[in-house]
Amino acid sequence: MPVTKTFTPKAFAKENPQYTGTVSLRMPSYVERLAIMREVDACGDDNLARLEVMARRIPSHFAGADVIRLDDQRAFKTWDDFEYESGLSDVISELTVQLLGESRVGAAIT
Numbered sequence: 001m002p003v004t005k006t007f008t009p010k011a012f013a014k015e016n017p018q019y020t021g022t023v024s025l026r027m028p029s030y031v032e033r034l035a036i037m038r039e040v041d042a043c044g045d046d047n048l049a050r051l052e053v054m055a056r057r058i059p060s061h062f063a064g065a066d067v068i069r070l071d072d073q074r075a076f077k078t079w080d081d082f083e084y085e086s087g088l089s090d091v092i093s094e095l096t097v098q099l100l101g102e103s104r105v106g107a108a109i110t
Contacts (some may be wrong), residue, residue: 023069054096
């Protein structure tokens with residue numbers, strides 16, 4: 001049974017945030033986690049390549065969002081909304097970390 005985690009990104013808790021809301025991810029199964037780890041390990045010490053590998057995995061795990069940009073009340077609900085909004089790059093980076101989380105199936109970093 002798939003596990004979905006909904007959380008408030010850390011970037012939204014900073015002083016004077018530009019966005020507010022939550023993001024939901026379907027956490028990877030054990031086999032998916034192993035495949036992600038294998039791909040990331042193949043990048044060696046190239047951190048940018050590692051980030052790219054993880055970012056390419058997010059769309060298949062993105063379960064939705066309820067995010068609002070505070071200055072104009074624009075809503076961000078889909079991966080397409082996130083992918084093209086430069087102000088959400090810190091959140092996308094956080095999503096990549098959430099995907100691997102703990103070594104338990106379906107677990108996420110808490």
